[in-house]
Amino acid sequence: MxxxxxxxxxxxxxxxxxxxxxxxxxxxxxxxxxxxxxxxxxxxxxxxxxxxxxxxxxxxxxxxxxxxxxxxxxxxxxxxxxxxxxxxxxxxxxxxxxxxxxxxxxxxxxxxxxxxxxxxxxxINPPTALRMLSDFVPLNPEDPNALTKQGGKKQPSIAELKSHLESLGADHVLTYDEFLSRENNTRSKIKEWIGKDGEMRLALNCVGGKETAEMCKLLSLDGKLVTYGGMAKTALALPPSLFIFRKLTSTGFWLSNWVQTHPEERQTMMQSLAALVSSGKLxxxxxxxxxxxxxxxxxxxxxxxxxxxxxxxxxxxxxxxxxxx
Amino acid sequence: MxxxxxxxxxxxxxxxxxxxxxxxxxxxxxxxxxxxxxxxxxxxxxxxxxxxxxxxxxxxxxxxxxxxxxxxxxxxxxxxxxxxxxxxxxxxxxxxxxxxxxxxxxxxxxxxxxxxxxxxxxxINPPTALRMLSDFVPLNPEDPNALTKQGGKKQPSIAELKSHLESLGADHVLTYDEFLSRENNTRSKIKEWIGKDGEMRLALNCVGGKETAEMCKLLSLDGKLVTYGGMAKTALALPPSLFIFRKLTSTGFWLSNWVQTHPEERQTMMQSLAALVSSGKLxxxxxxxxxxxxxxxxxxxxxxxxxxxxxxxxxxxxxxxxxxx
The missing domain is CATH 3.90.180.10 (Medium-chain alcohol dehydrogenases, catalytic domain)
Known part of the structure; x- marks a missing residue:
């Protein structure tokens, strides 16, 4: 080429x-x-x-x-x-x-x-993030109620990655080992984080694989899983029961699709994103x-x-x- | 017990x-x-x-x-x-x-x-069927545009099952072997069935497993997969690309959940279903x-x-x- x-x-x-x-x-x-x-x-x-x-x-x-x-x-x-x-x-x-x-x-x-x-x-990335946090469920930005799954196979150090995600605004970062570990008592920890009446309503996924189901099991009834990438290069494995009984909705986001249907909104969004980045908030x-x-x-x-x-x-x-x- | x-x-x-x-x-x-x-x-x-x-x-x-x-x-x-x-x-x-x-x-x-x-x-079954055909995408009942996946592990004869599904109103019934076979040229056949401008917009799934993805690949952009059972007892395996690029939405249906939120509508629905069954239409x-x-x-x-x-x-x-x- x-x-x-x-x-x-x-x-x-x-x-x-x-x-x-x-x-x-x-x-x-x-x-x-x-x-x-x-x-x-x-x-x-x-x-x-x-x-x-x-x-x-x-x-x-x-x-x-x-x-x-x-x-x-x-x-x-x-x-x-x-x-x-x-x-x-x-x-x-x-x-x-x-x-x-x-x-x-x-x-x-x-x-x-x-x-x-x-x-x-x-x-690309800031509008994708903004849309995924705005368009699927009404979120209160004060609450840590979006469970974000971020991945990368060969990150040099997990500790570095965790601290990087925290610097980007993550309240809590768990590796999958920590997340799935029974000893770690993750479920109780997460319940503590979201508060007594808190609900986990949105999960963002750019990895895929069978672990995605574990993340979805923590969502509240009627929760949304939004996939925007598939770094694990394997299918999402989601048990039928999550859809039938827990009312899970699994969908996806691709900025190119969104842009086609929202040309005007995109212009104003880019202006606000520029202001957010310029002010150091993003x-x-x-x-x-x-x-x-x-x-x-x-x-x-x-x-x-x-x-x-x-x-x-x-x-x-x-x-x-x-x-x- | x-x-x-x-x-x-x-x-x-x-x-x-x-x-x-x-x-x-x-x-x-x-x-x-x-x-x-x-x-x-x-x-x-x-x-x-x-x-x-x-x-x-x-x-x-x-x-x-x-x-x-x-x-x-x-x-x-x-x-x-x-x-x-x-x-x-x-x-x-x-x-x-x-x-x-x-x-x-x-x-x-x-x-x-x-x-x-x-x-x-x-x-149970007639209202489940009615809701799944009514609530997810607007369907024209004259078109064979709902792809229904019906299963059962130990059905005595596939031919019997196919003819039973046809007697229930199915326009076309494919076993999974037929569906997945390349020789069979299933994609062209299905395109013929739905017509030049026809779109497959709804897939109903009571089986699960990795074959569900093959069904979803036939859906039009923005298609809906509704799961109401999981007879294969394995997770749905759905590639991230279907959600991201094809705008697939995967959700579920359970009559008990629907009934809780639609108590009035349920009463009138049951009257119409009784009339449909009584008249022999269902x-x-x-x-x-x-x-x-x-x-x-x-x-x-x-x-x-x-x-x-x-x-x-x-x-x-x-x-x-x-x-x-």
Whole structure:
């Protein structure tokens, strides 16, 4: 796969003619699934860039608008110098410059200054988290009544991970060993945490596997399980009795589906998320920036190393940064 | 466990003093789970009947009202000679006579004459089926767009079972071997059945296991899986991708839960179901009647035989009939 770091320009009226400095582009497991062809969003193959057909990867990112051709619409939404994040999946952010339909970009409010790291990670994870905590059951944010299952196979240290989750706002973090251990008396502990009349109504799952059922058994009658990932790569195993007698509802969340049905709401949500991150109330994930420079071959080599590290489950979320030439 | 075939009378004002001839009492797998103590409805232990504490089993049944003590309420709902079905779970229908709160009984309309078999099987399965076909997605009854998974481990002949399901109204019946076979080209067949623009939106499941996922993969985006039983005694194995990308919702149905939240609607529903069965539009399940007579010991022996047969998965749904003394 060729990864061009500068696209040839495809100028179209009403589109920004170039967005400069895609300063943070994600390398996520979703992205790796796109490359493998196992993600519902298939790579777009382009033959307008070079002698061979290529697909430009990259779903997240932040860019600066360098210019556009006025058409009576674009100039009402963008101005040169605006910072934008991606409003459409798989726009191909692994490139230094791109011509993109202005309708696929979300300008960030100038009143909420964000670092490049904060902006580059704003468009996917924070809205996913917000929607999952808002759309399924009415939650009181003062109560620790959302049971969040976070996972990662080769995290370097469980203690580090736990403290990281706590820094992100988790009231209580249990590993699965702790969670399933009978000695640990987890059920009584959890009852203590949620209080006498407290109810666990929402469980968020990005792992899957048979342990998911243990989590669901702690939910109150009519509880909701929302799956947004499947890092264990095995099916959720849920006993019929949970559905029949405990009125469990198991559903899923994918931001791309939500965005399609809520285009307006998405714009205002992104503004509020920018304000939350800017004020420090919402913390961006820990990231590592890889600076890209040099020839196509050199950049390809740098990216291959990053991909390898990611496949092995090592390291933080990686952002690519195209050094200014 | 002692199974008395005549309870001592517990007379209470406003209750029918006796309901005579519990003519059809169910023996279902649910009932067997109650006896094993693994059903959410636990057996009620009574010490007012004989020298030893007993639990009276039986969830379904039809009875005739023999009398009651007038209290200004009961006589507005019941009259002597009325046929009634059970409106509350686990009333204990394995007895010839019982004193029951009149609020727990549903009188059958005289305008819809039902056979004893029809009446005895009216209160659980037909409302469950109706609710599952009405409450989850809007279905057009002219379209074969509900994929129903019916199971039974030791059915004597698959051909018989298929023809039975067809006689109950199934447009197409597939065994799991047929369903999963690649040679059979099931997907194209099903597409043909539902038509070019047809969508499979609802799947009903009383089996469970990993095959449930294959059924769900045929559902349209936003499809619903409703589980009302788990005859395979294994968890549903559902891949995360079905929830995340295909917007699958997996939920369950239990009539007891529904009844608690819809007491009024239940009364009118039972009247319409009686009319449907009486007119022949809805067919009762195939049943086998076991006539009970003799001493407690003799009746216990007869019941043990029936239970054994049921445990082995042989025979039809069994109704108990207390012979008039």
């Amino acid at each position: 060729a990864i061009p770091h500068e696209s040839s320009a495809l100028i179209a009226t009403g589109f920004p003619s170039s967005t400069r400095g895609t300063s943070g582009c994600d390398l996520s497991s979703g992205q790796s699934n796109v490359i493998q062809g196992v993600y519902p969003a298939k790579p777009v193959v382009r033959d307008d860039i070079g002698p061979e057909p290529v697909s430009i990867m990259g779903n997240e990112g932040v860019a600066t608008v360098e210019g556009f051709e006025e058409d009576g619409n674009v100039e009402q939404k963008l101005k040169v110098g605006d910072r934008v994040v991606m409003g459409v999946p798989q726009l191909g952010t692994w490139q230094s410059h791109a011509n993109l339909p202005f309708t696929s970009l979300i300008p960030l409010p100038e009143s909420c200054p964000l670092s490049l790291r904060q902006a580059a990670t704003l468009a 913390k961006e994930p820990e990231t590592e920036v890889v600076e890209l420079e040099g020839t196509d071959e050199e950049v390809t080599r740098q990216l291959s190393e990053v991909m390898k590290k990611m496949e092995e489950g090592r390291g933080k979320k990686t952002l690519l940064h195209w050094k200014d030439e | 002692a199974i008395p075939h005549e309870s001592s009378a517990l007379i209470a004002t406003g209750f029918p003093s006796s309901t005579r001839g519990t003519s059809g009492c169910d023996l279902s797998s649910g009932q067997s789970n109650v006896i094993q103590g693994v059903y959410p409805a636990k057996p009620v232990v009574r010490d007012d009947i004989g020298p030893e504490p007993v639990s009276i089993m039986g969830n379904e049944g039809v009875a005739t009202v023999e009398g009651f003590e007038e209290d200004g309420n009961v006589e507005q709902k019941l009259k002597v000679g009325d046929r009634v079905v059970m409106g509350v779970p686990q009333l204990g229908t394995w007895q010839s006579h019982a004193n029951l709160p009149f609020t727990s009984l549903i009188p059958l309309p005289e305008s819809c004459p039902l056979s004893l078999r029809q009446a005895a099987t009216l209160a 067919k009762e399940p195939e049943t086998e009647v076991v006539e009970l007579e003799g001493t407690d010991e003799e009746v216990t022996r007869q019941l043990s035989e029936v239970m054994k047969k049921m445990e082995e998965g042989r025979g039809k749904k069994t109704l108990l009939h207390w012979k008039d003394e």
